[in-house]
Amino acid sequence: MTSPTVPVVIVGAGPSGLTAATLLAQYGIESLLLERWEGVYPQPRAVHLDGEIRRIVERLGIGPGFDAITRPASGLRLVDRRHRVLAQFDRDPAGGRNGFPEANLFDQPELEALLRANLALHPAVSLRGGVEVTGLAVEKDCARVDCEDRATGASYSVRARYVLGCDGANSLVRAAIGARMRDLRFEQRWLVVDLATTVDPGHWGGVHQVCDPRRAATYMRIGATRHRWEFRLQPGESADYYRDLARLWPLLAPWLADTDREGLELVRVAEYTFRAQLADRWRAGRVFLLGDAAHLTPPFIGQGMGAGVRDAANLSWKLAGVLRGELPESMLGTYETERKPHARTMIRLAKLTGMTMTEGGELGNRLRGLLAPRLHRLPGLTRTIISGESPPLHRSALVAAPPLRRGLAGRLVPNERMADGRRVDDLIAGRYAIITTSAPSPMEAVTVEQRGGVVLRAVPGTALHRWLRGGHADAVLVRPDGTVQTCGRTLSDLYSSLPSFAPSARPAQTGSATPKAAD
Numbered sequence: 001m002t003s004p005t006v007p008v009v010i011v012g013a014g015p016s017g018l019t020a021a022t023l024l025a026q027y028g029i030e031s032l033l034l035e036r037w038e039g040v041y042p043q044p045r046a047v048h049l050d051g052e053i054r055r056i057v058e059r060l061g062i063g064p065g066f067d068a069i070t071r072p073a074s075g076l077r078l079v080d081r082r083h084r085v086l087a088q089f090d091r092d093p094a095g096g097r098n099g100f101p102e103a104n105l106f107d108q109p110e111l112e113a114l115l116r117a118n119l120a121l122h123p124a125v126s127l128r129g130g131v132e133v134t135g136l137a138v139e140k141d142c143a144r145v146d147c148e149d150r151a152t153g154a155s156y157s158v159r160a161r162y163v164l165g166c167d168g169a170n171s172l173v174r175a176a177i178g179a180r181m182r183d184l185r186f187e188q189r190w191l192v193v194d195l196a197t198t199v200d201p202g203h204w205g206g207v208h209q210v211c212d213p214r215r216a217a218t219y220m221r222i223g224a225t226r227h228r229w230e231f232r233l234q235p236g237e238s239a240d241y242y243r244d245l246a247r248l249w250p251l252l253a254p255w256l257a258d259t260d261r262e263g264l265e266l267v268r269v270a271e272y273t274f275r276a277q278l279a280d281r282w283r284a285g286r287v288f289l290l291g292d293a294a295h296l297t298p299p300f301i302g303q304g305m306g307a308g309v310r311d312a313a314n315l316s317w318k319l320a321g322v323l324r325g326e327l328p329e330s331m332l333g334t335y336e337t338e339r340k341p342h343a344r345t346m347i348r349l350a351k352l353t354g355m356t357m358t359e360g361g362e363l364g365n366r367l368r369g370l371l372a373p374r375l376h377r378l379p380g381l382t383r384t385i386i387s388g389e390s391p392p393l394h395r396s397a398l399v400a401a402p403p404l405r406r407g408l409a410g411r412l413v414p415n416e417r418m419a420d421g422r423r424v425d426d427l428i429a430g431r432y433a434i435i436t437t438s439a440p441s442p443m444e445a446v447t448v449e450q451r452g453g454v455v456l457r458a459v460p461g462t463a464l465h466r467w468l469r470g471g472h473a474d475a476v477l478v479r480p481d482g483t484v485q486t487c488g489r490t491l492s493d494l495y496s497s498l499p500s501f502a503p504s505a506r507p508a509q510t511g512s513a514t515p516k517a518a519d
């Protein structure tokens with residue numbers, strides 16, 4: 001049995017697949033989402049997303065729902081085995097340059113439930129659960145996805161113009177396109193423990209990383225009653241041993257008082273092997289890899305799930321532009337060019353944090369005591385961990401970074417509040433935007449509007465103006481995903497790079513092409 005060709009088939013309804021489907025639908029693109037499980041996979045997994053990902057959550061239309069399930073975190077602390085602070089990286093819980101808390105803790109099944117419920121607003125997405133994808137073949141004008149209904153065993157195929165493999169670490173889509181994971185040389189076994197309790201153990205409200213080669217550990221409070229611990233397993237140890245609270249207690253005791261023991265509920269104990277891997281290629285023609293299918297990271301900086309959401313946000317507007325005939329198909333090559341180096345940098349940073357926590361024995365402990373307080377002075381790689389701002393995207397056909405001084409190109413525009421109270425992201429609303437220090441002429445504003453874009457004015461004295469001038473630019477062209485594509489001296493410098501890209505299909509809850517002044 002076959003069905004008609006759909007524009008996009010997405011294999012896997014985890015956070016990456018759900019994000020891609022929602023954003024495509026906002027651009028009016030139909031997709032079929034195929035998922036092995038009938039409902040949300042109930043086990044807790046990811047627990048953190050940063051301020052940049054929180055902006056994408058807002059674009060998806062689930063911001064208020066997310067606020068109800070999240071707990072802003074105070075930041076990241078490296079502590080020694082006696083919990084003395086070695087270094088601390090504070091995150092603004094009120095919202096920094098992204099306009100939202102910089103570190104957000106939550107329970108993944110609750111987030112997935114929100115994302116699924118939100119699909120009801122998007123008839124362009126069909127979610128089919130209980131489906132095992134068994135094969136993928138590229139035909140002349142489409143890709144064929146072979147499926148099996150897990151309840152009945154019935155086999156059928158669907159045809160798609162594009163296929164997104166969001167099917168996780170053991171991705172069938174990855175194998176089908178002949179891509180392979182490259183090992184970035186990190187492998188450690190850890191015990192992950194989720195507990196519920198009404199007791200407040202009274203710790204600092206951020207993520208604690210215990211740097212101790214004998215028993216490295218992580219602790220964070222992720223909700224009103226929910227707590228997550230992670231402990232590195234020693235050779236010969238396994239999660240089976242730690243199946244009850246009595247056996248876990250020696251690990252938990254440094255964090256809880258004896259009196260807290262009463263009323264502790266064990267939500268789950270699982271063993272995970274933390275790995276660092278990157279797929280050698282992320283695309284073969286009309287088939288793309290996203291999320292864990294393309295990259296695996298140890299969780300030490302809380303960037304695993306966010307990387308997949310970033311993939312979806314990067315690819316979906318480009319795919320929509322190509323499917324709507326507004327962008328040349330060659331632009332799809334920028335997905336891997338931009339995302340792969342970004343993912344690699346974040347994985348390296350997670351590895352560095354993991355090594356800081358676990359390597360070097362007693363000598364390592366002494367070095368940590370000396371070096372950790374000076375970490376903030378290290379340039380480059382650690383900028384992300386210190387400031388919470390992720391690195392700029394690599395130069396591509398859609399990131400025009402000059403070779404020597406890249407300025408703002410590839411960076412995310414700050415989500416400042418404008419004079420009318422709305423934020424930059426609300427005004428951009430998935431469109432192309434030009435942000436300029438000088439007022440556009442009526443003709444310039446109309447031209448941008450005719451191409452589906454929006455002009456935002458950065459008024460002197462405002463944060464947006466300071467950001468532009470700090471990047472030595474008077475005007476920037478911002479892509480629908482909020483990334484700076486090109487910098488220019490004047491607005492007219494940027495016209496030539498502004499494609500016709502129609503506004504998103506979602507109801508206009510945002511501004512028009514009329515310039516908005518930043519406060």
Ligand SMILES: O=C(O)CCc1cccc(O)c1
Pocket residue numbers: 047048073074075076091102103207218299300301302385
């Ligand atoms: O960077 C931060 O502020 C938090 C990083 C983090 C989040 C969740 C788990 C984890 O191990 C680190």
